[in-house]
Amino acid sequence: MTRAGARRPEPVSGERDDERAEQQERPAPPDLRLVPAALATWAAVLAGLLGGTAGGITAAVLAALALTVTLLRARTSARAAAPSSIVLAAAGCALVAAVLGTVHAAALASHPLRGPADRGAAAEVRVRLTDDPRILRSTTGGGDESGAARAMALVPTELVTATVGGGRATTGGKLLLLAPAAEWTGLLPGQEVSAAGLLMPAQRPDLTVAVLKVRGAPQDVTAPPWWQTGAGALRDGLRDAAVAALPEAPAGLLPGLAIGDTRAQLAETEQDFRTAGLAHLTAVSGANVAIVTGAVLLLLRLFRIDPRIAAAMAMVALVGFVVLARPSPSVLRAAVMGGVVLIAFAAGRARSAVPALAVAVLGLLLAVPALAVDAGFVLSVVATGALVLLGPGWTAALRRRGLPSGPAEALVVPVAAALATAPVIAGLNGGVGLVTVVANLLAAPAVAPATVLGVLGAVLSAVSPAAAWCCAWLAGPFVWWLVVVGDRAAAVPGATVPWPAGTGGALLLTGVLVVLLAMGRVPRLRALLLALLVGLLVVLVPTRFAPPGWPPTGWRMVACDVGQGDALVLATGTPGHAVLVDTGPTDDAVDTCLDRLGVRVLELVVITHFHADHDGGLAGALRGRAAGGIAVGPVREPASGLREITRHTERAGAPVVGLVRGMELGWPELRLQVLGPVHPPLTVDGGDGTAVNDISLLLRATTPAATILLTGDAELVAQDDLLHSGVDLRADVLKMPHHGSRKVVPDLITAVAPRAAVISVGNGNSYRHPNPELVDRLAGRASWSHAPTGPVTWP
Numbered sequence: 001m002t003r004a005g006a007r008r009p010e011p012v013s014g015e016r017d018d019e020r021a022e023q024q025e026r027p028a029p030p031d032l033r034l035v036p037a038a039l040a041t042w043a044a045v046l047a048g049l050l051g052g053t054a055g056g057i058t059a060a061v062l063a064a065l066a067l068t069v070t071l072l073r074a075r076t077s078a079r080a081a082a083p084s085s086i087v088l089a090a091a092g093c094a095l096v097a098a099v100l101g102t103v104h105a106a107a108l109a110s111h112p113l114r115g116p117a118d119r120g121a122a123a124e125v126r127v128r129l130t131d132d133p134r135i136l137r138s139t140t141g142g143g144d145e146s147g148a149a150r151a152m153a154l155v156p157t158e159l160v161t162a163t164v165g166g167g168r169a170t171t172g173g174k175l176l177l178l179a180p181a182a183e184w185t186g187l188l189p190g191q192e193v194s195a196a197g198l199l200m201p202a203q204r205p206d207l208t209v210a211v212l213k214v215r216g217a218p219q220d221v222t223a224p225p226w227w228q229t230g231a232g233a234l235r236d237g238l239r240d241a242a243v244a245a246l247p248e249a250p251a252g253l254l255p256g257l258a259i260g261d262t263r264a265q266l267a268e269t270e271q272d273f274r275t276a277g278l279a280h281l282t283a284v285s286g287a288n289v290a291i292v293t294g295a296v297l298l299l300l301r302l303f304r305i306d307p308r309i310a311a312a313m314a315m316v317a318l319v320g321f322v323v324l325a326r327p328s329p330s331v332l333r334a335a336v337m338g339g340v341v342l343i344a345f346a347a348g349r350a351r352s353a354v355p356a357l358a359v360a361v362l363g364l365l366l367a368v369p370a371l372a373v374d375a376g377f378v379l380s381v382v383a384t385g386a387l388v389l390l391g392p393g394w395t396a397a398l399r400r401r402g403l404p405s406g407p408a409e410a411l412v413v414p415v416a417a418a419l420a421t422a423p424v425i426a427g428l429n430g431g432v433g434l435v436t437v438v439a440n441l442l443a444a445p446a447v448a449p450a451t452v453l454g455v456l457g458a459v460l461s462a463v464s465p466a467a468a469w470c471c472a473w474l475a476g477p478f479v480w481w482l483v484v485v486g487d488r489a490a491a492v493p494g495a496t497v498p499w500p501a502g503t504g505g506a507l508l509l510t511g512v513l514v515v516l517l518a519m520g521r522v523p524r525l526r527a528l529l530l531a532l533l534v535g536l537l538v539v540l541v542p543t544r545f546a547p548p549g550w551p552p553t554g555w556r557m558v559a560c561d562v563g564q565g566d567a568l569v570l571a572t573g574t575p576g577h578a579v580l581v582d583t584g585p586t587d588d589a590v591d592t593c594l595d596r597l598g599v600r601v602l603e604l605v606v607i608t609h610f611h612a613d614h615d616g617g618l619a620g621a622l623r624g625r626a627a628g629g630i631a632v633g634p635v636r637e638p639a640s641g642l643r644e645i646t647r648h649t650e651r652a653g654a655p656v657v658g659l660v661r662g663m664e665l666g667w668p669e670l671r672l673q674v675l676g677p678v679h680p681p682l683t684v685d686g687g688d689g690t691a692v693n694d695i696s697l698l699l700r701a702t703t704p705a706a707t708i709l710l711t712g713d714a715e716l717v718a719q720d721d722l723l724h725s726g727v728d729l730r731a732d733v734l735k736m737p738h739h740g741s742r743k744v745v746p747d748l749i750t751a752v753a754p755r756a757a758v759i760s761v762g763n764g765n766s767y768r769h770p771n772p773e774l775v776d777r778l779a780g781r782a783s784w785s786h787a788p789t790g791p792v793t794w795p
Helices: 013-025 035-076 078-109 114-119 226-245 248-259 267-276 286-302 307-325 329-346 353-367 369-373 375-389 391-400 405-429 436-460 465-490 502-521 523-545 587-597 618-622 639-652 716-723 746-752 772-781
Strands: 122-129 152-164 174-180 192-201 208-214 431-433 496-498 557-559 568-571 577-581 601-606 630-632 656-658 664-667 670-676 698-702 707-710 733-735 756-759 783-786 792-794
Touching: 035 078, 035 353, 035 369, 078 353, 078 369, 114 192, 114 208, 122 174, 174 192, 226 248, 226 307, 226 436, 226 465, 248 267, 248 436, 248 465, 267 465, 267 587, 286 307, 286 329, 286 375, 286 436, 307 329, 307 436, 329 353, 329 375, 353 369, 353 375, 375 391, 375 405, 391 405, 405 431, 405 436, 405 502, 436 465, 502 523, 568 587, 568 670, 577 587, 587 618, 601 618, 618 639, 630 639, 639 656, 670 716, 716 746, 746 772
Parallel strands: 174 208, 577 601, 601 630, 630 656, 707 733, 733 756, 756 783
Antiparallel strands: 122 152, 122 192, 152 174, 192 208, 431 496, 557 568, 557 792, 568 577, 664 670, 670 698, 698 707
C-alpha cells in the first residue's frame, strides 16, 4: 500500500507503450449533440402524419412547453447552459416540425379530392410525374415483363389540376396513379400527362391525397426535362448492355444494383434476395451513393487535386448520380449526408459521420415529411446509425483481440447493420432472417466493383455502346456471385423464422436484442448467454430444419405452407417421387416443402391456371429436381402466363403437356382423373381474374388412403358446370376452391360429402379468406383444416 499523498511508481516504458497503443485504438466518442434534435423532429413529424391535425397540435404544444422551460432554466442556472443548448435545439426543431406537420395534416384533411375519393367518384386530372412508374407483380402470369400487358403500375405524381364531375378545378397535392403498365412504364419523371379514372382513398399516411385507377393510356404527354431525358438514355444504355453481355439473372440485377433500374430484374431474383436479407442489393441504396462518391473522390485525390476542387467535383458527381439513380429515400439520406461530409472536407474540418447523419435526417424530414413513414428511409437511417455508432467500437475491440483491420471491418459492417435493422424488418415482414449476416458477408466483396462498373457502363453508353458492353461484361463475375449467394442463401431450409408483425413485433425484437447485447457486455453473464444460444440451436435446428416425425410415414397428400396460394403434393408410391399440383406464389416456400418431404423427382407438375399464387413458385419446384412434365389446361391463357411457364420448362428440359376432361394418369399408388373445366371457352378475358379462375383444372386423386377432389380456384360458373356434368363427385377430402372464398355453390359440398376439407390460405391475407360463413358451414357437417402456418397431411 502507498501512503496518502505519496507518488505512485511510474510505469515502465513497455507498459506506457501498451497503454498508449490501446488508447490510440479506442475510437473517439461520437458527437451526439444533434441526435436529440433529429429524433425530436422525427417524433413531431410522426405525430402530424399519424395523428392528423390533433396530433400535430399536441406535438407543437409539448415542444413549445419544453422550449419555454429550457429557456427559463437556462436564465436561472448557468450550470445548465451546456445541456440546455442541446434540449433547446431539440425542442426548437420539434416545434418547427410540429407546425409544419399540422399545416400538412390540415391541408390533407381539407383537400377537395378526399370526399370524392371516399365515394369512388370519376375524375379527370393533369399530373406531373415525380418518379418512374413501378410495375406491380402481375397476378395473371409470371410476374415480370412478360406479363406487363396485363400488369398494373404505380405512378407517383404531383397534382396539377383535377376536375370531378365537371366541377371546379382542384390543384396541388400528391396523387398516386394505378395505371396499365404497358402504356405508362415508358414515362419519365418531370413529364406532365392527362388521365381519367376512378378515385380511391389513399391507404398510407404519407400525405397522398388519393389514388386514381386509370384504365387508358396517358394523354397530352409533355416532353421530360433535359436532365431526365439524359438520365433515361443512360439507364437504357446500361440495361441494353447488360442484357447483351450477361445471362438473364445477372443482366437484370446489374442495372438495379448500380443505378436502380429494375425493369429487367427477374421475380425469382427479387424473391431470393428478399429471403436472404439482400433486398438492398436489388435496387440502388445509400451504400451505392457512398461507393460512387468515394470512388470519384479517391480518383481525384490520386491526381493530387486541391481538396476544395476535389470536393466540388465529387459534389457534382453526387448530384448527377442522384438524378441517374432516382432520389429514393435511402439515396436522398445518403446524398444529403454525403453533401455535409464533402462540405466539411472542403473546409478542412474533421469529418464526423454522426452529425452528418443527424443533419441529413433533420433537413429531409422538414423538407419531405412523408419520409418519416417510409420503410426504406427508416431502414437506411437505422443501418447507417448502427454503423457509425457501433462500428468503430466493435472494430477496435476485434483489433485488440488480434484480428486485422480489414477483416474486422468486413465482419462488423453486416453484423451491426443486420442487428439494427432486424426489428424493423421483422415488424414489416413478420419474420427474422437467420442467414442475413452470412449472406451479406459473402456478398460484400462483389458489391463495390459491380456498382462502379455498372455506373461507368451507364455513363459510357452515351459515347460508346461497345464500351458499356465491356463494363457490363467485366461486372459479370461479381453480379453472378451475388446471384449465387442470394439463390443459395434463400434455399436454406427455414432461412426466415416467423415473428410477430407490426409495431409490437418490432419492439419485442428490439427488447430481446438489447437484453442479449447487455448480457454480452457483462463478463459474468456471458456464460449464461452462450448457454441460451446453444439451447436455442438445440431446439431450433431439430424442429425447424429437421422436425422429428416429419414427414409422417406413409403420407399421401401434403398441402404445403406457401402463404396465400396453393401447392399440394401427392405421393406416387415410389420413394422420392411425387406429383405437385400448383406451386404457390414464391420459389422458396415450395422448394423448402419439397425438400422436407424428400421429393427428388416430380413425375408431373400440374398448373391448374395461370395466376401467380398458383404458378409463381414453379422455378423453386424445379430447382434441383427432375420433372417428367408440366401439365396445363385446355385454355392456355393469359398468354403471358404460358410464356413464363415455357421459359422455366425450357431451362429444366421438361415438356409442357395439355390435360383435357376425361384423361386419366396413373402411378403405382396414385391415379389422377381430369374432371374439368367442363365447358372450356375458346378464350378468356382476364378482367378481375374470375374468368381465369373458372378455367382451372379440376382433378380427382385416388390414393390407397382416400380420394381427393382438387378444385383449383373454380368459381360459381365452373362449380355449377361440374355439378351438372353427371360425374360422381363424392370424395373423402375436398380441397376448397379459391382459398375458401364466399363464391362456393352450396350443392357442391353436398355432392362431394367430404370427411375433411382443406383450405390453403395465407395467414392475415388481405382478401379475408376463408369466408367465415363457409367455415361455419363446413364445421357443421365435416371436419376441416385451416392451417396457415404449417402443412396439412392426409396419411
